[in-house]
Amino acid sequence: MTVGLQHYVVLSAILFSIGLYGTLGRRNAIVVLMGIELMLNAANISLVAFSRYLTPPALTGQVFALFVIVVAAAEAAVALAIIMTIYRNRRTIEVDKIDLMKW
């Protein structure tokens, strides 16, 4: 069995699903954030795979992935900072407890 594009796409789909599950199902804000990072990385995998298999000489997809990595890091930094403020304010980072504003 040779590993081909299909496998990478399925891998990325699985990763995306795990990330989505983490985002929707877990209560800890940090874990939710990790879920989002997984989703971004799933996109990265599929970008790189498409770039490698479909447009071999051009590196567009891989460059795209680099940008995504940078953006994800920035996002994570900001997210951690905001989660810290939340923790300072109310001593919890359970996302289902953070519902001061509703309706």
Added chain:
Amino acid sequence: MNLWLLAPELSLFFTAVVVLLLGLASSRRGIVIGVSLLGVLVSFVFAAFLWSGTPQATFNGMLSVDQFAVFFKFIVLAALVLVILASADYDYKVEQVRAEYFTLILISAVGLMLLSSARELITIYVSLEMSSISLYVLAGFLRDRRSSEAGLKYLLLGSVASATLLYGMSFVYGLTGKTELGQIASAIQSLSLSGLLDNPALLLGLVLVAGGFGFKISSFPFQMWVPDVYEGAPTPITGYLSVASKAAGFAAVMRIFYDAFGAPSWLGQNWGLLFAGLSIATMTVGNIVATAQANIKRMMAYSSIAQAGYIMVGLAAVSMGQSVAPAARSALAFFLASYTLTNMGAFVAIIAFSNKTNSDLIVDYSGMGRRAPLLALGLTLCLVSLLGLPPTAGLIAKVYIFNAAVQQGLLWLVIVAVLNTVVSAYYYLRVVKLMWLGNPVSEEPVPSSAALRTALFLACAGILLLGIVPDLLVRLSETAGHSLL
């Protein structure tokens, strides 16, 4: 690679860096605001030069500098001026970190300006995130319970949306092998599909991209973050979110869905139908829930959802006919320009009121007509314009966009939109009535700073000017609508 074509963004970014460094050197408020406004002015002058140029693509087709993009740059810059003025009096709440605050606003504006001219997937994604990440921080800037909650909600949901968008983009890239919108369009056409179902992966990619932008423009069912974030965020940022970020989002949607994905006409009609359906849901949800709100920021949040619904009427009209209609694009541009002035004006007035009363409850606006007649008059004008009554820009904008839709055979959509407008009268006029006919909570007058007054005056003058002599802007938006590269 002509850097002049990027001059508005570059100068604004440079201003942002200067403001950040200034903040390290001095902590005088006037300097920071003055430099920011100067930077906006310089950027505006550059953009004005670009307006008279011929539409062209630059940076290997990554950015297109056409009148359509420049028009949205004007909108972002106008919102920027108003938000900077509005923050001048608000920042007693953000005392220590003033320079950072303005830097972030400027950087997010750079992102939005880039987004309005981006025509390549990587550029779109990066400029989108450039503005979003700055806005995440700004939404949580006050660091109290509400603001930080707004920041967290905006960030987590925004990241989910952008991850979705990105995943969709990866599929589009995988199917076409291109990231540049024009090339994607020709690649999709060369697939010679006869329907969307011929290629489900494409369907998946396109819908995910639509979801990502649906979040940005607060379309149903991606609108749920809006009320919470708008309520918690610092009020100038709420105003900024509701206009600039939405305007640039619509510009990007226009490019992506009608440049890249609109090519076979059946595909364009699919989008038209999708946006028409979402438009109805969006405006109905926005208007109906707005009637039940007690907090004015939250009411304005639902109002802005409803307005997004009206704008999507224009979006639907663009491709419902046999060919793409530039008229609908012009209408959309005009509507966003008028909406920017109007909504920012309303938020400026809300800031002025809450500075004194420290409350955003609608009941506390009772009798404001007596406590602060000019502010109340300004807010009344803005609300009347949002409702779309004469003699305001809002009326022209609605007539413009609905007319475009009717000409594309979307009469049913326009009828729904008009009925929605009627519902919206309930909550807009409720505030107006309370301000002028209600009993004041106290007789104490509400003072407001010169900056807030200037901002409100600018917004109201713009609203009236566009309402009375709309031809000025109609010409510009027609040029913009026809120039799309």
Added chain:
Amino acid sequence: MLTQFGQIALFILVIVLFISALPIAAFIFRLIGLAPHKPTQVKTSTYESGMETVGKSWIQFNVRYYTYALIFVALDVTAILLYTWAVDLKSLGAAGLGVALVFIAILAVGYLYTWKKKFLEWK
């Protein structure tokens, strides 16, 4: 058409299966006795086969670690973008160098900011 539809169907199927598989598997395992649930005191202790911890594991780290880490991540990851320049150094030439310098200058502004704000000092 069918093959492509097959791909997407497979894809969606995988998503659904995977999301549901984990909790269902755990549940089934417990049900059929593959994973018997017989806790003892030793089993439930935090370090079943290691040293007992002394004090609470939820100690608070100094917030300085956190700011350091964030600054490190931000600057470090951003530097990846220089990689794209490095790959094609020759053909990009002087213009590429100029762009890279501007990029580094912007990073330097960020560095200057953190320095000036005393985030780099340990107090």
Added chain:
Amino acid sequence: MPYQLAWFIWTLPVFAFLAITLVLRPFFNHRPHWSAYATITAIGAAFVLSIWALITVLQSPDHLLAVPRIEWAVIDGFTIHLGLLVDSLTAIMLVVVTGVSLLVQIYSQGYMHGDPGYPRYFAWMALFTANMLGLVMADSLLFMYVFWEGVGLCSYLLIGFWFHKKSAADAAKKAFLVTRLGDFGFLAGILTLYFSQNTFDIEALRTAAAAGAIAGTTLTLAAIGIFAGAAGKSAQFPLHTWLPDAMEGPTPVSSLIHAATMVAAGVFLVARMFPVFAYSETALNVVAGIGAFTAIFAASMGLVANDIKRVMAYSTISQLGYMMLALGAGGLAAYASGGSLPIEEAISLGVAVGMFHLFNHAFFKCLLFLGCGSVNHATGTFDMRYMGGLRKYMPFTTLTFVIASLSLAGIWPLSGFWSKDEILVTSWNYIPVWFYVALVTVFMTAFYCFRAVFLTFSGEYRGGEPGAHVAAHSTPGHEQSHMPHESPRVMLVPMGVLAVLSIVSGWINLSGGFSSFLGHSAESEGGWLQTLFGVFTHPLPFISLATAAAGIFLAFAMYNRKWVSATAVGRAFSPIYKVLYNKYWMDELYQGILVKSFLLNGLFRGAQEMDADVVDGVANGIGNTVVGFGKGMRRMETGQLQGYAVAIAVGLVAIMLGLYFWT
């Protein structure tokens, strides 16, 4: 003079409004009178210009003032013109509106003296006048609708002028909601016409209707839609409930807006779009039927009201019904005559008759309200049970009030007689069934207005009612004296002018001048003096005069006989012993009559209350339903971040499935 001057007719009051709100009120609040001067000057200038416009229109051969249009906005081929349509109809309305408005503003200086909202009052009055003038001058339905809503807004603001009174605020809300129901119809009518003809231009639509380009169901639907708007604004059944409550506003407001001008806008609208109505028999029947029914229905309610302003309000509704009846009957002439009368003739007949009554009604009804205001100024109440005997204290007010009442009752040779007579003749000729209804209404009208006259001005003063209906204005300077007194001259002069007009305004049609100006060439019967007396060559005027006289006499007998008994002993229908029971007896008798009237008119009163519930119920019900939905749907916003994320995910899947199944 250049025709562009016509623009200033409606923009001058706008400038007055802006000057007051932006300059006078913020900076010269210690000089409240300046705002009154600003409004009066602007409206006075507009009045002069209106006279000029009228003369110009009269002189021009096609009765049209050709004002060049302004191209306001071109939105991809869809041009919005700003233009004025100044024809004979408009010219008459301009003179009426500016003239009456000018007199009311002058009067208001006295009535509103010392009110804390003085500048605000004049600002809104100026804005109202501007909108009303814009409404009559607009050359496109779109702009007419804009001004239409504008006058509605001003009316709302002015009804709720004393907003600290709950009843005033409620009345304002009710007026706003109920007229809004009619406006939906109006908007639907406008849109129907627009989608049929692709234009909002009134002249073009009139031509299209006359040429048969709009026909059949479309025409009928458009006409009925427009009539719904007119019925809302002109308080026609079943949308009339707001007008009596609207009397909570200051009396000059009631006089100008809710009697003379704004409520007549509905009639004007129907007249303006009459070609659209005239080609649909159904629509004409609706107009005439609703008009006639409203006339008698409102008059019957007027019989039992105690509040003098409410009596006048019911009277206004009833008279507006007359005007609608006139329009409808005139239009139906073409159908009733079996084709011998061309439809164009019928159109001009209906418009001429209806507008003539509108013209006369504006003066005498305005005067009646100003009289009410004057009485209120003196006694502090609107309740007729606490008035009486004011003849002695306010002779001038009494005189003018009686003149106006005679005119309203249709007594020869006052103005009301002429226009009412024409309506009766028209309905007799073409729809006799409504003629009898109209005739009964004549009787009721004469009765209730003289009931008011006798209760208010004759007999002994019953002392006013402290506190209950006292207008919110307090008069510094002169204390509320125990005995009523005549109003200041600034109030009396406008009343005098209106009294003269109430007598003579009807005479301008004696030689058919008014009608032919509106395009209806009535057969001339010689000079005006000849017509003035020659009218009695027909039997009909005798019938109507006799009916009116009977009504007046009944009122006299019922409400005045105490006074007669006191002075002229031995009157047949007033037993002598009752005189001995002096004034207490009066009150008891009054109670007795009230109870009797109440029983007699219980049906009408019940009808009034029922439809107040139903109509208001619908208006409020729609609002409450929306808010109820809103309250339910806001629960979807749980505040749970992950709930929102789930919505995003589910939404994406739904969109995907939707596209999947759709395509």
